[in-house]
Amino acid sequence: MRTYSGHSTAAASNALYRTNLAKGQTGLSIAFDLPTQTGYDPDHILARGEVGKVGVPVAHLGHVRTLLDGIPPAEMNTSMTINAPAAWLLALYVANAQEQGAVTAQLRGTTQNDILKEYLSRGTFIFPPAASRRIIVDMIVWCSQHAPKWNPMNVCSYHLQEVGATPVQEIAFSLANAIDILDAVRASGKISDEQFPQVFSSISFFVNAGIRFIEEVCKMRAFTELWERIGQERYGITDERALRFRYGVQVNSLGLTEAQPENNIQRIVLEMLAVTLSKSARARSVQLPAWNEALGLPRPWDQQWSLRMQQVLAFETDLLEYEDIFSGSHVIEARTAELRDAAWQEMNEILDLGGAFEAVDSLKGRLVSSMAERARRIESGDQVVVGVNRFTESTDSPLSGADNILVVDHRVEQQMVDDVVAWRSQRNQQAVDTALAKLRSAAESDANLMEPSIELAMAGGTTGEWGDVLRQVFGEYRAPTGVGAAAGRRTSELADVAQFVRTIPGGPPKFLVAKPGLDGHSSGAEQIAVAARDSGMEVVYSGIRLTPAQIAASARDEDPDVIGLSILSGSHLQLVPDVIALLAQEGVSAPVILGGIIPESDREGLLAAGVAAIYTPKDFDIARIMNDVAHIAARYRATQQ
Secondary structure, eight states: OBOEEOOSOHHHHHHHHHHHHHTTOOSEEEEBOHHHHTTOOTTSGGGTTTTTTSSBOOOSHHHHHHHTTTSOTTTOEEEEEOOTTHHHHHHHHHHHHHHTTOOGGGOEEEEOOOHHHIIIIIOOOOSOHHHHHHHHHHHHHHHHHHOTTEESEEEEOHHHHHTTOOHHHHHHHHHHHHHHHHHHHHHHTOSOTTTHHHHHHHEEEEEEEOSOHHHHHHHHHHHHHHHHHHHHHTTOOOOTTTTOOOEEEEEOSTTOOSSSGGGHHHHHHHHHHHTTSOGGGOOSEEEOOOTTTTTSBOOHHHHHHHHHHHHHHHHTSSGGGSSOTTTTOHHHHHHHHHHHHHHHHHHHHHHHTTOTTTTHHHHHHHHHHHHHHHHHHHHHTSSOOBTTTBSOOOOOOTTOSTTSSBOOOTHHHHHHHHHHHHHHHHSOHHHHHHHHHHHHHHHHTTSOSHHHHHHHHHHTOOHHHHHHHHHHHHOOOOOOOOHHHHTTSSTTTTHHHHHHHHHSTTSSOEEEEEOBTTOOOOHHHHHHHHHHHHTTOEEEEOOSOBOHHHHHHHHHHHOOSEEEEEEOSSOHHHHHHHHHHHHHHTTOOOOEEEEEOOOHHHHHHHHHTTEEEEEOTTOOOHHHHHHHHHHHHHHHHHHTO
8 A cells, every 4th residue: 555755855755654654554655856757966957946846856875865764675665666767766775775784685666667658658768768678677687686576667557548548558558568678688698597487577567547447447357367378478487476467556647637626536436446346457556646636746634545545445345355256247358358359469569560669659659649539539528527528517625725735845956956966075986986987887888787876876976977877878868759640630629720820821820839847748748739730830849858948949949929838747936937038038029828737826926927828737628728829829920010
């Protein structure tokens, strides 16, 4: 039983973890902030506005000591939601455990370490596919030899559903991903045939449970059947325990609504049931979002509420007293078979393309298209979302108010910058330089990266230093946006907007869509870019992770009629004014609009700072947004004549 948590500082997060464990939580699920997830220290330019916002900042071993203070590493099962720098965070975890006298063979937990879904959905990637796969293989090999109870990779289909994946895509993409990694492990020659069943069994999964209750039950049964089939047929696994489909789950955050957020409680409960009712496909661990996640960062009380939902299910109901209650159900078995067979077919199509890592562009395009179809269904009313596009009448909620989310103190960022500067000044720099040289040497050869990473952690190296060395060796990656593959799918819904666009003097307006900072949740920006293109506008969108200076320079060169910024990480109060100030310096006067998770309390200040319009998750009608954008562009164009 977990809650996904971490924020502000290591000390604040440690206090939260101890509180949650005292309330009956049975495992840790650590959320890291975006600089940590993307391999930057708090004083890097791209870290501005992002430090401590969506998770805890961890820049060095001192932070891990504080984060896990009083939590014995040999006794705790720890899940770390970390991907591109997963080897580094595991190295820090191991170094801290060894300082406390624990041996690595005792460590139990999971590093998510799924870079494919970062390319496709969440955006916290660093290195190109081949290099990223090599790092994952190194971790799997090291764990098999030194930490066999640790799950070195957790294939994460969760975020695929968050960007619109159908159940078939969620199953197929995830299994193709796991196959790609397992094939690479086998091809490395570093794991013997006798060791391979243990490696296969160490691969776990992290899935999403959506609101389509029956379909989600069947999806998990299909996942379970196909994983066993892959183990037996592709890898010759015969041990029943090794063949188990071991998965944890967080229920769907995409379906949580800003409008009438109290409805999210029943959504969370129903989605939890979807992954617990069927014993043969029951989740091994469950973590639940908080009811107010669509509004901002949950408070400890909100997380307690989610934990209590699990405890009521486990300890008050009779769920755990029975065998699988769906055995023999014609409905469940038929739908399971449909999903299983369709997913097997799509998985093999991906393998025929060269595997999941080779097919990143194709897979990204399919997901953006699926998300565009989901948005179309909600906008048209074909898919009902209670409180959003139907039953919107509402009485004021007693849960609402200015203090219903946790706001990270803006001073935390400077505290962390000062902390990492002081840490660097007080360590043995020669030991750090030696460890960095060993890390570079390992990266340039085929030596395992884990040992030099652990040495660097113990010497006092930082997240940014580890990331910089590997960036220099492996290079950085710009993932595909998928926008081109999805364009042209919603032209009928946007016909009126397109007709107006054709009347604007001077030709189609140019719309620059940009994501400043480290927020990699790009689905909203992608859907806006697709809709704008389907409305007849000229769209400039170059993907995620841009500095305000890069956005201003692009606006100077592209001369857009509207600039759209997308931010979901809580960094809008720092980054939006930065962008507006730099646009003015470049002589760009085009109006700026903003989309993302923007608390109502921040709206007035942002409008006063020069933002022309603000859109949040409750603004689901993309045709209306596109109509606004077109008219904003037309008014601006008229002032330039």
